Amino acid sequence: MIAHHTLAKTIHGHVPWPQSLATGRSSGLFAVLAGTSIAIMTRRSTLERQSGRGRLEISIFVRALAIAAIGLVLEKLHDPGVGVILPYYGVLFMLGIPFLRLRARQLLAAALVADLVLPFVSALVRPHLPSTASVPLHDLTPFQLAVNLGLNGDFPALPWLGFLLAGMALGRVALDRPRTAWWLVATGSALAVAAATVSDLLLRIPSARTALLQSWPDARPGATWHDLAAALPAGFGGTTPTGSLWWLAVHAPHTATPFDLMQTTGCAVAVIGGCLLAARHRPRVWQVVFGAGAMSLTSYSLHLVLLRTDVWPDIGTTNFWSEAAVVLTVGAGFALLRWRGPLERIVSFLTGLASGFPHPQMSRIRSR
Incomplete structure (x- = not known):
């Protein structure tokens, strides 16, 4: 994500290989990982310990609202020209709620259908919807905001549902096996x-x-x-x-x-x-070196703050390495101290408060 936002988009009319590698794939990977996190949280062993059906859905819904709200605040504060993915993530989480109790094969089938069908639905519907591409999210009406987050925006949640469902399918399999x-x-x-x-x-x-x-x-x-x-x-x-x-x-x-x-x-x-x-191999080393991944909501928000020209004015290759070093260093520090990211703590507190039970698995879901 840092590479996509800081490195040159084109050089002499061609897309350089770092951009070819990062563009689209970084945000898509985040969406798949979000689905995997949800699936890990909703495994059968967790469901059997819940005292009432519906609490899990409520917790996901509140988490979605919290992530979207943080995203809208960041979208208003950051410099224009960079799409903030968090409001779209919030809608994507909401769209995934009806699929929470499906098994891996069912989720894979649903992901395939979503990838094949929803882009056609989007292509047929969007010509009849208001254009909101050039309007900041915080300036849209509620209807325009829903249209943008679902179909018209930088990370349209409805066509992206396949990412989330594929990630949820991954979370239902035995990820601890080398095979x-x-x-x-x-x-x-x-x-x-x-x-x-x-x-x-x-x-x-x-x-x-x-x-x-x-x-x-x-x-x-x-x-x-x-x-x-x-x-x-x-x-x-x-x-x-x-x-x-x-x-x-x-x-x-x-x-x-x-x-x-x-x-x-x-x-x-x-x-x-x-x-x-x-x-x-050496999992503790990986855990520390890439500790930013365990607090990705905070890391991503820090990244957006560093993109502001009044915070870090020089965008380019030097900025990429410097910003990556800052984000990784902060993440490593939190990992060494075994601290959770501040935004992750806030979101988990709100979801636990709304659902009525702070489950240990709930605290481990990685907000994206």
Whole structure:
């Protein structure tokens, strides 16, 4: 996320490899991990100890509201030009509530359906909705805010539901087994490659290229397919243009198309599998070095504060390394002291207060 926000987006008209690696994949990974955290919290052993049905749903709902509220505050305070993902995360958590009690295979099936169907629903509905792309979230009416967070914004929650459901499916399997981790690496990589390959094959169809060029809103006079192909790796602002359904065939980042969603999910699954394998060796060292991940809500908020020009004015490669060092150092300090992040403590307090029981598993969920 830090790389995406601080490093150059394009160099001489081309997207440099750090941006190609980070753009879209960082936020998608966060969404998948959010689902995994929810699933770990809602495993059968936890459900059996609850005194009443519905409390778990209430706790997730309150957590979603708290995360969205923090996001709206940060969106108002931070410099414009950087999309704040937390309000969208809040809506995404709410959308996941009906799926809390499903098993892994059911969640995988639901994730696949969401990836294939919801982008089409979005493409068909968005032309009839008010455009809110250039309006700050805090200036929107309640209806416009709902439209933006659900369909029109930088991280549209409805098409992104597949990320959350895939993560929830991961949380239902035995993540402590090396075989599971290797399976995640293999299947995630295969899914990412397959999605990109099928997308590239579809975009070789002449009629598809013609339709995309004719409906490309940023096309200059005389633009060719080569121009559009060079622009696609930079992605879009969360959604694709709506002039043609062929846009759903691209796998460019931040487009929320079926191929973008499946490729990003595959990358996230492979990364999680790789991290599980790495963390089997010297886990305490990993826990400290990347302690920022255990307090990601606080770490992400710190990142947004550091992006303010009145706090850290020089955006660039130097800023990337400096900011990454600050975030990792703060996280390592909290991990060494075995402290929880301050925003994580606030959110857990509110969820425990609202649901009526501060369960140990509840305190371990990682807010994103």
